[in-house]
Structure formats: C-alpha cells, structure tokens
Amino acid sequence: MRFLFVHGTGVRRERHDTLFTLVRERLTARFPGAAVDSCYWGDRFGATLGAGGRSVPGLRPRPGTGPDALAVPDAPYPGAPGPGAQGADLPHPDLPHPDLPHPGILHPDLLTDPVDAETAEWALLVADPLCELRVLAETGWETGLGWDTEPGDGDDGFAMPGVQPAGARVLALLDGLPARPGDGDELGLLLRDTGLTDGYPAALETTARSAEARRAGERAAEEPQARELATALARAVIAAALAAAGAEAYCTGAERDRVVELLTNRLGGDARVPGARAAAVLGRLALRVTTQPLLNAWRGSLTVGATPALGDVLRYQARGRDLRAFLHAEIAAVPGPVVLIGHSLGGIALVDLLALAAARGEPVPGAELLVTVGSQAPFLHELGALTALAPGAKLPYGFPRWLNVYDRQDVLSYLAGPVFPGDTRVTDHEITSRQPFPACHSAYWKQDSLYERIEQAVAEAEIG
Template sequence: MRFLFVHGTGVRHERHEVLTGRIREGIGKVLPGAAVDSPYWGDRFGALALPDGRARSVPARRRPRTPAEDPRTPAAAPGADVPCDPVADEWGLLLVDPLCALRLAAETGWEDTGYGPPGARAAGLGVLELLRELPPPGEELVALLDDTGLSVAYPLALAWISEAPETARAARRAEGSGAAREFAGALARALVAATLAEAGEEAECSGAERDQLLLLLTALLGGEARAGAGRKVAGVFGGIAMRLGGQRALGMSRGRLTGSSSPFLGDILRYQARGHELRAHLREEIAAHPGPTVLIGHSLGGIALFDLLAEAAAEGAPLPGVRLLVTVGSQAPYLHEIGALASLAPGQPLPAGFPEWLNFFDRQDLLAYLAEPVFPGDARVRDHELSSGQPFLPCHSAYWKLPALYERLAAAVTDGE
C-alpha cells in the first residue's frame, strides 16, 4: 500500500521534510512497511518569495505620536517607527469586549471624586436606572442609528449592557457625583461598543458618527460631554489597549506580517488562479505508481486532491489505483458550498468514480470543515473528529502528533482489504 502525502499552504522545504518524517513515523507504527511519498510543491507551485521578505505594496508606516501629543503613547526606542492611535486601540479592545472598562472599574473602583454620606446610596445606581429607563430614541438618535445601520443592534445591546452583572458592580463603585459622571461616560461607551459589535458587518459607521452617538448617549445618562472611563480606569484600560490593540499590532507589523504570511495566503491565492498547474503535477505523481494508493492532503493539499479526483471522475477517467482520499483540516467542503472549487459546481454531488473519502477535523481548527453534511447520503464520505487540545492556529498543524489519526487511518485502510 502506497501513501501519498500532499502538504498544505505555507509549507516550504525544511518544514516539508519535518512533516513528511513525522507522517512516515506515524503510519509506520500502525502499518509497518507502508511506503509514504510526498511530492514537495511549495517552491514550484506556491506563492513567489518577496524580495527581503517585504511587500512593496504595503503603505509606509506613519510617524508615531509623541508623549507630548498624547500622554498615553509609550516612549519609543530611538529610531523606532511605531504607529500608534490610542483612540483606535481603545475602540478595538471595546469591540472585542464592550464591558472591559466597566469590568475593570467594578474591580478597582472609580477615582475618588467625591463620596456621599456614609451609608448613602451610590450615585452610580441612579445612572444605571437612567440607562434601564431610557425612552425610545429621539429624532436625532433615530436618524443616526438609521444612517449607520445600527437600528436593529441598538435595543439588543441596550438590554445586554443594562442587565450585565459588571454594569451593576461598576455602578455601586461609583459612589459620589463625580464618579457617577465618569460611570455615565464609560456606560455610554460600552453601549456604543456593544451596538457596533452586535451589528457586525451591518454597521456602516464612521469614527465621527461613532463619536456623535457616544455624545448623545452620554448626555442622556447625565455624563459629561467628553467623559471617558475616568482617569483611574482610563490609565489602566488605555495601557492594556495600547499593548493589545489589534489595530496597533497590525500597524506596527503590517510589512513584516505581509511578508511572513505571503507563503500561507499567497499559496491559496495562487492555487485559485493557477491551480491546474499543481493538479497536473499531482496527477503525474499518482500515475507514476499505479498500485493501490491512499492520498492524504492537509489543508490546501486536500483541496488540490479533491479537485483533481473530482475532475478526473467527472471526465469518466478516475485516477488508477486510488483507494482512499484522506483530508486533514480541509476547506474543500466549505469551498464547494460557496462555489469556489474548480472541479464541482455548488450543490452538485460527487461524481461516480470518486473514491472513498475520510475527512479529519478538529472543532478548534477554524480551517477545518465537515464533509458529510455537504454531501448528505453519500456513503463514500465520512467525517472523523480529533482533538489536539490546542487552540487555533496551533491545532491546524497538530493533527500529525495525534496517534488517533493514524489509528483511524489504519482502520480505514484495513477495513477495505
């Protein structure tokens, strides 16, 4: 029995050798004596290497703000070119977790801006009542929500923020009137962020419109026009946002990330444009040994094998000797659903002559998809779940360290003998 492993996107020669060695070892433990070949295609059919690892099409990084221009900007090393936009950083963090500033305030409290009498009710609870009793949006707010695509998301976000335990705890920590005004500003910010997050791609909101929405809601809650999270909370929250803000991270590293990700993303794009070249190469490799063969494709390698087998079967000339297709962390089922495969129109069943198909997936792998629901009732198609215990992205490469993969593969091969 011959096994032919086709590697996935982003793999280059050194990594290919490591992967192939690992797969040979894994298969050898369950099927001693099995021959494992692997045609390396990365250099020949993958994305072209970028000069110096950088793409010339990436915009130049802009001058960073200085601490004098924005005190939240950390001091940069001499000669460093660090793009920094604290506003974008903070909103980026709020969109991921709209309650993060309120959660922080609930734990640390607001700055001491005036406490009420001992035992008095926290002024922040009055702000929370205002939030829960907000009247229907007025004309200006309605127009703004309509223009930004946020009309549907706003009431859902309002209900969530109003009843969140973090909101109530932060309100109780806002004891005095000054802290309550800071709480009102932070609460409005959380509501805007939650609305944007709920709307997702439906939102069509500029930064100026976002800020106008924030001003309107802050006023309704009795906060100051320019109130933010409060100095105490803002100091900690701003520092976290500066370090974790996705916009800043992308801005700092866009050139490097574009260069380093070119093999990964570029291989996919090049396959979509010139996949016939890789498929022709794989056809030759398979035909060179017409004996019983199991084809194993990881990620993009599985897409190429699927396309090749489907094309050959549709032409009435299935590839000789192919006993089984094995895909690992494969996007082929999803691409078929959206009509992005070269070989098979969306909704079209697998052609006669397509071999048995075993599809491995890990629920944590965002690049792995199910095949059985896409081809319902086709007895040739089987999904098998694995779990490496890793999050995405490491889980996408961790399949080859799992003994369960090789055990299931051996069972699929021996069951057909």
C-alpha cells in the same frame, strides 16, 4: 499499498522535511509493509510576494533596499515594539488597549466549555506571552490586609530585615536555566519534537529580563506566591516559544502542558495547580476577546507571516492546473493502490484532481482512499469556489472514499459530510489537540487518534 502525503499552504523544504519525517514514522509504525512517499510542491508551485508586500497597509520598505525587498511590518499599535519583540507596554489586562477596537463577546455557550476556556487562555498568552505576569506585577497577591499594592505592603512586622522575597529565588532559578537543554533531557527532547527548540532561548531570555517578571518577583513574598510565580513564568516562556514557531510548532495541548510542567518544576513550582490570581483574570479576559481586534492590530505582521501561506491558496485558485497535473503524475508513477493524505491546500488540490478525473470518466489510477486533514475543500464548495464542482453539485461516480479530519479550534478546517449529504463515501472525524490556532493546524500529525482513524479507514476500504 502506498501512502502519498501532500502538504499544505506555506510549507517550504525545511518545514516539509520535518513534517514528512513525523508522518512517515507514524504511518510506517502502523503499516510496516507500506511505502510512504511525499509530494513536495512548495518551491515549484508556491507563492511569493513579487513586490515585497508593498500592497499591504502597515508595511514599509526596508531602509536602503531595492524594490524587490520584503517590506517590514509596522508596530501593531502606537508604542508597541517591532516584529518579534515581547513585553509591549499594554494597559491593565482587564482593559482593552485604547488604540484597539473594543473586544467582541463570545457566545455564552463557549464559556461553559473548559476546553474552549483553556484554548482561549493560551490564545491570549501566545498573543502576549507576558500578560499573565503583568497581572501579578500590577495587582500582586491577596494578603491578610487586602490586595498588596507595593512590595512590602502588608508586612506583618516579623519579617527578617534584608531577607529577599521568595520570588527572588524563583527568578534566580530562571536565570540559571540553560538556553538549550541537552538531548538526554526530557525538556530538551520535547522542545525538539514540538518544534520549539529554535524559539526557546529567546523566549527564556525575554521572560527573565522582562520588567513584568522582576516586578512580580518582588511581590511574591511567600512560598505559595512563589509557586504561582513559577507557573506563570513557565507559561510565559512556552507561550513566547509557541508564538515564535507559529504554525511550525507541532505541539499538542498535552505536550505543551508537559513542557510547562517540567519547566515549572525546575523553578520550584507545581504546574498542575494553575496560578489562582493570574489565571482568574486571564481566563475572564481570554473569553471576552475575539480574534478580530488582534487581526486588525497586527495586519502588517500577519500578512508577512501568512505569505506564502495565504498566497499559496490564492495562487492555486488562479493557476492550479499545473499543480494538479504534477499530483496526477506522482500518484500514477507507482502502480498499485494508494492512500492520498492531503493537508490544508493539499486536500483542496486532491479533491479537485479526483473530482475532475472522475467527471471525465478517467479516475486517477490506484486512488482508493482520500484523507483530508484541516482542509478547506468543503467550505470552498459551499461558496461555489471549488474548481472541480459547480455549486451544489454532488461528487461524481468514481470519486474514492473520503475521510475528512477536522479540529474545531482550527479555523482552516471544515466539515465535508453536511456539504455532500447522503454520500456514504464521505466521513468526517473530529480531533482536538487542545491548542489554539494556528498551532492546532499543524498538531494533527502528533495525534495517535489521527493514525488510528486512518488505519480504520484503510481496513473499511479493504486496501491491502
């Protein structure tokens, strides 16, 4: 038996190699005798911005560069820092920025789901890693005299002159953390395994040097406040690292929480107890804000970041025949049964290939099972935009069993079963990584439940 992995949008050689190594290790652990191959197509069939992105509002040419140079995103809103910068001057977190559209309201049913609430909080943290610290910096903590408004307010008269607030100790510990934990350190190992190693040093420095951290540290006078500060600092660092990695972060919610816990412990806090004041404000705001204001505000930056990811899909829709021919050749190159695993656009191309071949009465040799992960093929079919099938058409005779894996937080994943009702070959399976988009789009490959379900599908198909 052979597995053939087909990667998705925006993947190029370095990222492919990292991802495929992970997939191969997990599959060979469950199928020791199977061959696990990959079909890398990013360099040959992927998209590039031929004019440097000059068609996108919000982008401007790099100074002194030629016409083919990639354009630079403008600041997301007036007064914001440039690409990659953190700590923009935003108003109080309970209020929308005056230059951004008013936030939408999520459906009330979402407010009762703790997983959705947690994911919404992390989505907001990834968008603005310092927002939780900004709450503490602006509002402080509740004292016996009411809300503290300035460092030293609410002094009970017994504090020792010249004694630093407890928050200063937490900030000193943050300053002393190594930028790159050693490989023998659990924190270092987790950062490496989740794809956060490269962004971690800058995230650490940016958080430690931020005015928000300094101000919140000044307000954290007592030990309980210092522990909450430690949690907020750790979450800010990891959110910044996740933001830097984007979809290249292979990080589940459990791994993210463990990294935060390890980092919080080194700052003298306890990550298992969320910060009461900051978490309350952040949670309310996170559940009010939809993604649309962020998309409007960061259009230029998002377009540059989404290319080649978005471009790969559009290029495939226009010129997908060559990629399908390439995939067919790779599948047929080795005789015997093959399990095809397609991520995102890889799943679209495989559905098209298998359906077109079956419709011609020439099923792809050896293709016994199709597994799509975080794929848009069902949605494209519903739109009438799937190359292989006319709108409303059924899967042809000869199409193999199809296991479709999705995550509700992954906006690029869709259900296949309801689009092909009554087709017993099609099965949907839900997975949750407890991560917001886009991290959840890559987090499938760290989930044991994915490989357990593939193992079950292989057994059901009696592939040996």
